[in-house]
Amino acid sequence: MKCENLMKQGQSIKHSLHKQDDIMKNKYRIRLNASIDASRFLLRQGLPFRGHEEKEETGNNGNFVELLKYTVEQNEDELIKSIIGEIDHDVFGLLVDESADVSYKEQMAVVFWYVEKSRIVKERFISLTHVSDTSSSSLKSAIDSLFSKYGLSITKVIGQGYDDASNMKGEFNGLRSLISKESTSTYYVHCFVLQLQLVVVAVAKKHFVVGGFFDMISLLLNVVGTSCKRKDALRESHKEMTEKEVNDGEHKTGKGLNQDVSVQRPGMTRWGSHYRTLLRVVECFSYIVQVLECVQKDGADDSKRRQTYGLLSYVDNFDFVFYLQVVVHFLGVTNILSLALENKDQDILNAMSIVASTKRQLQKFRDDGWNSLMLKVSSFSKKHSIEELDMKEDFLDTRRRRKKTGVINEHHYKVKCLYAILDLQLQEFYDRFNEVNIELLICAASLSPIDSFSQFDHSKLMRLSTFYPSDFSQGECMSQYRHRMFSL
Incomplete structure (x- = not known):
């Protein structure tokens, strides 16, 4: 298929190169010239291009590769100097990450983010530096060097971007704080998409029962989805059930409806995939139970049958239904924000608006979402013949059956479960999407050139200037304020 695509005019190298901008074309040209120069040298000297070994662990990867590496090393300083020349003593953002290489040596990668003279935003890799350890002090020392x-001066850094590790973003002792002590206007803004993922991760880790719920879902998917035979059984059960519901008039037919099903394992770093997986669990619950019952009856060994028995006992329970509906709801609310933040065309103001809207939706669900939640729990329980609990009866802790809890079911599930989960999530939201960062981004959005600077707002620019007191004196701000008031 790839060979056929290359034969098409729209997929040719010439056509692909034509679609690139001048900056990318120049990069390709530099790389191509380096390869041609290395080839010419080897041909003139009558030297072989390849060596006997070209493995990662070998110290010699052949004349051609080693000559290219040497060329890069000789031009590294010149390349960095040209990047610094583009910055031209102006302000820039600092992006840093740390990791170990294949030989387990700790390294620090440094990237600059800046606007060059022609008003083009650039992100340029600067250095990959070996560090003795990844403590914040070691990383700061390497940056100073x-x-x-x-x-370069640290006072010219006006933005920081690191991962969520404590040695990086720690408010008191992290790299973020060490740099901020030297430049108070160096604001730390973490990737909002990753921040949202971490909100959900934090809830799963901090709330014991929610963490256990995700563990059991993972085990459930392992049992149901790892075997081709079980996948086929799931599809067959879905097909038979769908045909029956269509014949009974319970399901509509049409293009795109009643398609083949599968329950995919979610990606650990993409919590949006957990939402899709849980929606499929809700949709296919009856078929999943049928597959589990088959495995329990005809499992290959006793351990598999015992494991499946435990899963059946877990899913045939009010607690499972309750937490399934709670988790599906809050993942659904945050999924809307996740999709918006991942949209490359999303403008800052709209993204910040959706962040605020998500917080309001979660708070509203906490304040008056109990009745609607219990209707979903009851509906699911009745459909799948799962015993419901009387919310007015005393709560029985299955771990301590002899000890009275002193609370009714409604208080336990509403206060100790639902409120506890949502309070954790709201707290994480306010911690990770803090008001300073949001206000900074909203003020900066007033400089957006989109639609002929339609978002321009003088008051927001005045507010933005207060974030950078070393660049805008109080006298300048007051002068601009009086000028603005006079023009009004």
């Missing part, structure tokens, strides 16, 4: 080497 790099800045000193190229005559």
Whole structure:
């Protein structure tokens, strides 16, 4: 298929290169010229291009590869100097990450983010530096050495972007705080998409029962989805049930409806996939139970049958239904925000608006979402013949059956479960999407050139100036304020 695509005019190298901008074309040209120069040198000298070994662990990957590496090393300083020349003593953002290489040596990657003279936003890799360890002090020392080497000042850094590790973003002792002490206007803004993922992760980790729920879902998918035979059984059960419901008039037919089903394992770093997986569990619950019952009856060994018995006992329970509906709801609310943040065309103001809207929806669900939640729980329980609990009866803790809890079911599930989960999530939201960062981004959005600067707002620019007191004196701000008031 790839060979056929290459034969098409729209897929040719010439056509693909034509679609690139001038910056990308120049990069391709530099790489191509380096390869041609290396080839010419080897041909003139009558040297072989390849070596006997070209493995990752070998110290010599052949003349051609080693000559290219040497060329890169000789031009590294010149390349960095040209990048610094584009910054031209102006402000820039600092992106840092740390990781170990294949030999387990700790390394620090440094990237600059800046606007060059022609008003093009650029993100350029600067250095991959070996560090003795990944403590915040070691990383800061390595950055100081790099800045000193190229005559840069930490006071020109106005933005920081790191991962969520404590040595990076720690408010008191992290790299973020060490740099902020030298430049108070160096604001730390973490990737909002990843922040949202971490909100959900934090809830799963901090709430014991929710964490256990995700563990059991993972085990359930392992049992149902790892065997081709079980996948076929799931599809066959779905097909038979769908045909029956269509004949009974319970299901509509049409294009795109009643398609083949499968329950995919979610990706650990993409919690939006957990939402899709749980929706499929809700949809296919009857078929999943049938497959589990078959495995319990005809399992290959006793351990598999015992495991399946435990799963059947877990899903045939009010607690499972309750937490399934709660988790599906809050993942559904956050999924809307996740999709919006992943949209490359999303503007800052709209993204911040959706963040605020998500917080309001979660708070509203906490305040008056109990009745609607219990209707969903009751509907699901009746459909699948799962015993419901009387919310006015005393709550029985199955771990301590002899000890009275002193609370009714409604208080336990409403206060200790639903409120506890939502309070954790709301707290994580306010911690990770803090008001300073949001206000900073909203003010900066007033400088957007989209639609002929339609978002321009003088008051927001005045507010933005207060974030950078070293760049805008109080006298300048007051002068602009009086000018604005006079023009009004």
